[in-house]
Amino acid sequence: MAKVVCVLYDDPVDGYPKAYPRDGIPVLERYPGGQTMPTPKAIDFKPGALLGSVSGALGLRKYLESNGHTLVVTSSKDGADSVLDREIVDADVVISQPFWPAYLTAERIAKAKKLKLALTAGIGSDHVDLAAAIERGITVAEVTYCNSISVAEHVVMMILSLIRNYLPSHDWVRKGGWNIADCVARSYDVEGMHVGTVAAGRIGLAVLRRLKPFDVKLHYTDRHRLSEAVERELNVTYHANVEDMVRICDVVTINCPLHPETENMFDDKLIAKMKRGAYVVNTARGKIVNREAIARALENGQIAGYAGDVWFPQPPPRDHVWRTMPHEGMTPHISGTSLSAQARYAAGTREILECFFEGRPIREEYLIVQGGKLAGTGAHSYSAGNATRGSDEAAKFKGKA
Secondary structure, three states, rough: OOOOEOOOOOOOOOOOOOOOOOOOOOOOOOOOOOOOOOOOOOOOOOOOOOOEEEEOOOHHHHHHHHHHEEEEEEEOOOOOHHHHHHHHHHHHEEEEEEEEEOOHHHHHHHHHHOEEEEEEOOOOOOOOOOHHHHHHHHEEEOOOOOHHHHHHHHHHHHHHHOOHHHHHHHHHHHHHOOOOHHOOOOOOOOOEEEEEOOOOOOHHHHHHHHHHHHHOOEEEEEEOOHHHHHHHOOOOEEOOHHHHHHHOEEEEOOOOOOOOOOOOOOHHHHOOOOOOEEEEOOOOOOHHHHHHHHHHHHHHEEEEEEOOOOOOOOOOOOHHHHHOOOEEHHHHHHOOOOOOHHHHHHHHHHHHHHHHHHOOOHHHHEEEEEEEEEOHHHHHOOOOOOOOHHHHHHHHHHHOO
16 A cells, blocks of 8 residues: 655645635536546535645545555655655655655655655656656656646736736725725726737647737747647637747746756846736746846836746745835745636546546646656656745745744
């Protein structure tokens, strides 16, 4: 029998929900493009419940324990005194989410002598040292597409919030004011703007489709070009590299995976090539942009606003500069963990576990690393390497009031 360590974020401060605002969530048949929804043999949760926190346990406890497996669920993941560090030593499977990532560094992988599967309940496995996983023959898998549309919706919300100066305007009302001039002094229309996405995979393409009705001029850059039919449908302009695209865009949204080729992409040099007063939205990974460069660009006006749903590390230290920089629309990493998305990634996690324990093949689209090499989606979207350097800084989140 196996030991499964599942790292999830903490329950709500007022306790695990006893009721929810809605009675359920819509039933979707397929993802855009035709990929089928997760297909586990069964689920032990009601779709629409909070599954991504510790008490929710991704709906896995009954399934795993009834089959004789040991399940350890914890939010304690950072530092040498963490539950993860203690339990990983004899774990066969580690499950984590991008929103509260269990950073599987080379050092941790070396300690985990029995580890066979690193499973991401969501999309994005950059919190795993892929080079170390390849060397050890560990399978890395994620629930591809489960929350892509969730993230795309969040991107559109952030773009509109920044450009219309929504958050500061809302703050004036909460403070009892009616300061119209203060609110509109940084408010514009998105209509007619040039909007570009770094990567046009599942999330980036979904963003483009959702923005087209706003009568904006669409752009993208990606190492895999869209088909002529899709480019024609969206009237979207392709750019061979990110430098060419950002020069003409009023809004840039980052939707690419984090790997060595994209790490620190948006540094001082690239940001200087952008239009003065452009906006940047990042729901991909915090490490794709340079932390200090973003703060400097907001301070000096090179960019007019930055909305990020992703940080590095996660959780970020309490003194992280993005918490206090001007003209920001930061959220904790929530874009892909709506209650709707949780139902899909919990079901996908169970599907992957069923395949793993029963010796059946895991879907190609779920695979990142297998058999000592990049595989499936990993071979298409990632490059082998390590993006976990510096993740030990997350322990500072616990240490400051």
